[in-house]
Amino acid sequence: MRHHACVPARSSSAAPRPVLVVAAAVLRHGRVLAARRTRPPAAAGRWELPGGKVEPGEQPCAALVREVREELGCEVRVIGSLEGEQPVGDDLVLRVLVAEPVRGEPVPREHDALRWLAPEELDEVPWLGPDRPFLPQLRELLLDGHRLQGGNVGGAVRIGATVRRPTGPWTPSVHRLLRHLRAKGVRAVPQVLGIDGRGREVLTYLDGAVVDVDTDALTDAQLADVSAWTRELHAAVADFHDAGPWRFFGVSAPTVLAHNDLAPYNVCFAGQTVAGVFDWDLAGPSTPLLELGHLAWNGVPLFRPVPAAVAARRLRVMADAYGGVTARAVLDAVPERVRLAVGGIRAAVAAGDVQMRNLLLVGEPERTEQSLAALLPRIPDIERELW
Numbered sequence: 001m002r003h004h005a006c007v008p009a010r011s012s013s014a015a016p017r018p019v020l021v022v023a024a025a026v027l028r029h030g031r032v033l034a035a036r037r038t039r040p041p042a043a044a045g046r047w048e049l050p051g052g053k054v055e056p057g058e059q060p061c062a063a064l065v066r067e068v069r070e071e072l073g074c075e076v077r078v079i080g081s082l083e084g085e086q087p088v089g090d091d092l093v094l095r096v097l098v099a100e101p102v103r104g105e106p107v108p109r110e111h112d113a114l115r116w117l118a119p120e121e122l123d124e125v126p127w128l129g130p131d132r133p134f135l136p137q138l139r140e141l142l143l144d145g146h147r148l149q150g151g152n153v154g155g156a157v158r159i160g161a162t163v164r165r166p167t168g169p170w171t172p173s174v175h176r177l178l179r180h181l182r183a184k185g186v187r188a189v190p191q192v193l194g195i196d197g198r199g200r201e202v203l204t205y206l207d208g209a210v211v212d213v214d215t216d217a218l219t220d221a222q223l224a225d226v227s228a229w230t231r232e233l234h235a236a237v238a239d240f241h242d243a244g245p246w247r248f249f250g251v252s253a254p255t256v257l258a259h260n261d262l263a264p265y266n267v268c269f270a271g272q273t274v275a276g277v278f279d280w281d282l283a284g285p286s287t288p289l290l291e292l293g294h295l296a297w298n299g300v301p302l303f304r305p306v307p308a309a310v311a312a313r314r315l316r317v318m319a320d321a322y323g324g325v326t327a328r329a330v331l332d333a334v335p336e337r338v339r340l341a342v343g344g345i346r347a348a349v350a351a352g353d354v355q356m357r358n359l360l361l362v363g364e365p366e367r368t369e370q371s372l373a374a375l376l377p378r379i380p381d382i383e384r385e386l387w
Helices: 060-072 119-124 132-143 171-183 220-236 288-299 308-322 327-350 354-362 366-386
Strands: 019-028 031-036 051-053 075-081 086-088 092-103 113-117 157-159 162-165 192-195 201-204 256-258 267-270 273-277 284-286
Touching: 019 060, 019 132, 031 060, 031 132, 051 060, 060 075, 060 092, 092 132, 113 119, 119 132, 171 192, 171 201, 171 220, 220 256, 220 267, 220 273, 220 288, 220 308, 256 288, 284 288, 288 308, 288 327, 308 327, 308 366, 327 354, 327 366
Parallel strands: 019 092
Antiparallel strands: 019 031, 019 051, 031 113, 075 092, 086 092, 157 162, 162 201, 192 201, 256 284, 267 273
16 A cells, blocks of 8 residues: 555646546455445446545645545545555546545445445445456455453454454364353353465454553453453353463363453443453463463553552452352462463573564563562562451
8 A cells, every 4th residue: 555645647748637436445444345336327436435526736645635525425544555556437537546534434335335344345246347357455454453461472463343363273173162152151261263365364353452561450340250250161161172272372181271360451331341352362271270370460450560459459359259269378379370471482582482582572571570569569568368
């Protein structure tokens, strides 16, 4: 995609200058907006990228914004263009500009239908001839998707109602686990949809709000529901057995198949209730207390110097919601689980794990080691509050 989009059409002194027509590839969450024509009769029922002619003295970008406002009743901002131009008859030439919505929902004022198309859906509609040569470029642009927040390693993008993520040797085992959990009726688990044209896994998008614990904190109710969900997960895998390979390893005596990265950055909420749990790449053998220790580290959160009384109360919230464990046992598991994470990051980076290498850019694992060193002297105070 070119970013210098608003350049007038090239003209030749030897031939009449064709009239420039601009079409809008309006992108949202990895999908493009297509519109179905009603006229003239030869074009009725065919699909196009909305747009129109550039008026004399008008810049292409301004013309596109005006045409979209007139045809669809919404505002867009031009962010680039596709390569090339296509003739439309003898006296018109088509250029495609890439835009993003700014305000308002599109309404078909001059068309009879609109569709947001994902890259795999581009060939499902009959396009007008001049638009069709742009489809290969458009498909690649859509496959880039919309980068998602949340997660800790990166690489996840949203395309429509799906999420695309890089795969690894562990992916088949993770997919078998997710299918098992959905068959068991475990809530907030994504559905596996397959592999896309770039070799990425395709999962259903889980809608909800992600709490940024660097600036905020889970409510007690949210922390309790994540802990209850964790118990649901561990109960559901009691009859699931898979030799892997798994990405998470190093637990000396595992007793359960765990998510292994349960933290606010991997959970979204609908109010106080868990709506989605994502980033399952680290799923693998562990123990319930190590799973809860990781959640306590990130969810209480113990990586911050919260008051001992607050930490003790929220550890009790977790233990009560999970059931069958004590808050003291969860607290005791935290240092071991943090050290396991630090060692795992270093081992993965040394082995060439590109995604784990992204953590180095945010100061890991040294930042976690420093936070753990700050926690250790506070643990006796938290223990006294628990007593």
